[in-house]
Amino acid sequence: MKKTLVSAFVLLLTAWVMFSCQKDPGSSTPDPSPSATPDRKALLTQWADSLIKPGYQRFDGKFAALKNKTTAFTTAPTTASLLEARQAWQQAYVEWQKVEMFEFGPAESVSLRNHFNIYPTDAAGIRQNISSGSYNFDLATTIPQQGFPALDYLLNGIGADNAAIVQQYAASAGHRRYLTDVVAKMDQTFGKVYAEWNGSYRDTFINNAGTDASSSLSRVINAYSLYFERYLRAGKVGIPAGTMTGTPVPEKIESYYLRGALPGQLATTAHAAVQLFFNGRSASQPSLKSYLDALGAKDSRTNQTLSGIINTQLDASYQKLNSLSPDLYAAIRSRNAEAVASYNEMQKAVRMLKVDMTSALGITVTYVDNDGD
Template identity: 30%
Template sequence: MKRIWIVCFLAAGILYACSKSNKGGGGGTTTPTGGDEELANIGNNIILPAYASLNVSVNSLDSAIVDFNAGPTADKLTAVQNLFKAAYVRWEAVSAYDYFGPAASNQPVLAGLNLFPTNTVTIEANVGSGNNNVNAFANASAKGFPALDYLLFGAGGNTLAGFASANRKAYLAAVSADIKAEVNAAAKGWSASGGNYIATFLAGTGNSVSSSLGLLINSIVQDFEITKNDRLGIPLGKQPPGQSLPVLPKELEAYYSGISAQLCLAQIKAVQNLYQGIGTAGDGKGLADYVVKANAKYGSGLLNDTLTAKFTSAVNGMSAISDPMSASIQSNSAPANAVYVTTQQLVVLLKTDMASSLGVLITFGDNDGD
């Protein structure tokens, strides 16, 4: 997640920006009914387990980094790198909820943990000066998972010699500790034994701007636009719209560790599962159930059929792209371009057709023309 509008969101510490009208769809607007069933499955079997899994993962990563710094060995470094990759993949399962609830109300906001590409110049300057204040505004792009990606896999980070500097180890620890603290706070905020936002989520039925459905749809659309624009569009030279630029592999998420395709696939699958209602309890109720009950149409068919087919196409297309994606898009960008086109279509379907059919107002601002 990146670019100026995300940084402004972080600086202001607010959830949504300017309102904009929501047009389109084929089935009119229908106030969702029976929302407690859908919200119960989404909240209890999808969102809570995703936060719990990420929480365990970042705690394990931080413990491994503390142990590594205390006595660096090649085996410990490999263990840290593997735990980092596992945590980054689990991050993708919660990134769709970055823009409401504890992830947005806590400070710093959780979205700040994945501003990519990371600013390597700032990181190196911080390491050189011993500045470990990762939450200073100037360090917005020098923290979180992208910073660890660089520290552990770039600039000699894949060798013990890269961590001969006490300052580098200290910055590694500071970035990791911040990730742990922010994820722990968000997970605790959601949990019934913590801030109990899950109760607020389950009670927020209806389709108003402040309802759980309204907040959820705005959040997942915002996150999916980041997949379209930042995980795919910019590295492929497709942004701004209408431009034909060279591929920019260093703009990819997780460029240094080389798991960009894996992460993009994980994000698309996470939104697909949310739409279908697939969680720890199996195939339950999700956003698709709202769409089906609204009898939402798309062209001469059903909106749910179109969305289901597009998600399947995006997942299959992304699954066929090999990591490191930086090499894949340079040798043959056609498969990734095809996925990009599908994500463009999915953004419109989710943001315009689905939201309209459910009477949900899209309230976050963007200017990319979809």
């Protein structure tokens, strides 16, 4: 009996020692195993409520000011009302850079980007539209005759100076009507998108929490990667710098007619928005970065965290882009090698976002980029 009790005590003591070695409540050593199933719905909720809806709300405010100022200008064309309309256009254009990447869901359904920011604008087509008084902004042929680039021409490019522009509007009902119609079409198109996000689409978005091609996560990641690759890297820098053809074409820059500091500001604002979307507004809230970290995503070449090397590269590409300031148009003309270098830094980030990140997330890339790179 005594032997049996001793044996039982030894077994209990051994089990206690083994349990203590396996789990020390006071240990500061983290669990090396990442979560295999981070909360996708929490991520989608954070995107909807902290980035997308507030971003659209801020843009709506800037666009409302643009509507008011362009109405005041067409009602009474003066140098003062022109300058106020131009300033409102610049402010709304900068704010647009923060939401253009959201080309999924309602924005994709109405082709929001096509109605807002396809450049270079078709100045000859705009002049023909004004002359004939007949145009339909829903036709594919009129895509480059509307949106912010068309407003760039209408507010900055139809006369040699401010006085000539004002005189054109004072003398031409066709010009006044066209400017009014461009803004009205933008208002109508964006209004549909904004209303859906403030209606039922927000819940539809966050409840579609899978990873298949039709899921919200897949649609967001594809839109995000496409935006950085085609519309930021290529559109704002690569095409004007001639990286695909070997011949610079600075006239294809964004905000060609105003130029000055605005094209560079539009590009750097867009780049900053891309990185903000990756990291989120707060380290304590769900984001692409925290999602990748929860998956334990690593760079296969360096074994560093994938989110870390993505952020490092985005920092590097932003600095290269910002170095082209204050005049991106002048930089492309006189320092084109630096513009090409900026494009190349963004291209390094494209690989990380389009290949490494999508692979880690289990997302299939559903778009094709045909710029030859």
